[in-house]
Amino acid sequence: MSKSNNYCVIMAGGIGSRFWPMSTQKYPKQFQDILGTGRTMIQQTYDRIRKIVPSENIYVITNKEYVSLTEQQLPEVHSENIVGEPMMKNTAACNIYMAKKIAAKNSEANIIVLPADHLILKENIFLKKAELAFNLAEKNDYLITLGINPTRPDTGYGYIQFVDKKGSEYFKVKTFTEKPDLEIAKTFLESGDFLWNAGIFIWNVQSIISAFESFLPEMTQNFDSCEYNSDEEVPCIDLIYPKVNKISIDNGILEKAKNVYVIPADLGWSDLGTWNSIYENSEKDEDQNAAKSKHILSYNSKGNLIKLKNQNKAVVIDGLENYIIVDTDKALLICPRENDQHLKEYIQDLRAVKNGEKYL
């Protein structure tokens, strides 16, 4: 395998309202150091993949609004590799766009697609599995995903059912199931032949383009019409985007294709999709408070997540158990950890108040 055929697409288009008020439309989660490690989520994603993909082969696709933020945070990425989508169109469109763009540079490219905002604790395993996937994708017409061994019947994740072939490092995928209800999630967990879909995909550029031709032919034709890596690319994309369907790569391609394979990977993975998952992945003190700020005094308080934008602010809490406390310049959120799924409601209500948009 020639290293220069390894490419990466970091998908960084989300607006991350689930992390309000830390994550806002102007400054979403992937551009924040949400765990307080010193590097933002997109920087962590870049740092990780940089070890097996040359910098000039790393692309970021994000909303136009976030192009300059991406440039600031990833100065090592060539600016022509930072691609701004004119509008949000879910993940199928950006994948065919990036496949076409990269194919125009290197028709033998193998691409790993990475969400910009996921946590991976076990980097070595990730890199090993990614190398394996690159190898498989280079030699086979496979669409490959990394699958996470589920540890609980989570109803917020997609599940991948695989066909077991003893002793193998990868398996043929039988079905994809998005966000099952709790009963079904429990049977998935018990059966042992389901993995979580981490949204990490690896394919040869020809494999993914041919899958798009089969399952999303209209979308693919639209993207055929542009001349990539030229001055005409941006105006052409601006014309195409309003026409293409909003559909995910999972729904549009992976659930339909017959050549999908999964590599089980124990990555120490979380999609950090909720404040609670941030709590779970944060260091905690002896009272199980997760509070990575210098001057926090807590009294009679346990199990709280405290996040401050301004690390030079003191916090005194008394009598709080299992709360999320997030403080930024623009907003203060205090809610029970078990209510973190109410965030959408809070944001809707805030949007409805006069000038409420400015807080989002």
Add this chain to the structure above:
Amino acid sequence: MSKSNNYCVIMAGGIGSRFWPMSTQKYPKQFQDILGTGRTMIQQTYDRIRKIVPSENIYVITNKEYVSLTEQQLPEVHSENIVGEPMMKNTAACNIYMAKKIAAKNSEANIIVLPADHLILKENIFLKKAELAFNLAEKNDYLITLGINPTRPDTGYGYIQFVDKKGSEYFKVKTFTEKPDLEIAKTFLESGDFLWNAGIFIWNVQSIISAFESFLPEMTQNFDSCEYNSDEEVPCIDLIYPKVNKISIDNGILEKAKNVYVIPADLGWSDLGTWNSIYENSEKDEDQNAAKSKHILSYNSKGNLIKLKNQNKAVVIDGLENYIIVDTDKALLICPRENDQHLKEYIQDLRAVKNGEKYL
């Protein structure tokens, strides 16, 4: 009574740590609009007394540190009337100082002494009682206080026992009692001949100087040595202050003098000494939340006090009952309302952490 003999001394030297983090050493309570009415406490005090005391006869005594803050907030007060104490020495020293200073201008002055940080809801009654007190002080060698009819056995206030003389508007004071325990406070309340000491005093300048000569002769001699309202005043005061005792006007004079009178006054008064008293004196919504900010969304939350320094900040609270939430640039406090007396402990602990002073 000639109106030009009416003088006022506003005492504004407190550092108000009981309102941390809103009130800080740099910017204490009396300089804040703690109830959100549009005027700070000292401005309210000025506005109120201005109706019966000419502006040029109104003095403020505060710590040197707060002189410029006072000048900013009270531009109508002559700058030579804003007096900075070189250090905190409790209320006896500042009262003899101001009496001497005013006597040097007008030996017939009648002075009303007002704390800068108290709430008075019934301004008309206050003005009526103050006029009565000015009249009494002009004609009699009386040291006069306004006494508040107690509504609960509060252990945080001083109590004044008076000798009842039916039908009078003022009574001779029998005893002063500072901060009684709960049992004693209850008997005070039941007996009906106790009033709260609001720290509002009215006296002729000769009466108070002669009381100081009797009960604090050493302190008085010290203050005799300065030439007031001249360039020598400040250096002289700077020399005297380190020598004088820290004693309150109550302990040093009023508890000893035999010519103390009290005017019962139903002022709608509070010393706003705790966050809870701020809560009690604030407007509340239908959930009994006191939150005078524009964009506060509350869910399953009742009885909370929410104070924000930045009125353009959104707040979302969920599942909080009877909490105090105070947010400033430097600190965030969340504690049960019933624990507001723990504030001193929080502040002590914060002082103990490295660089903790900067939050206070």
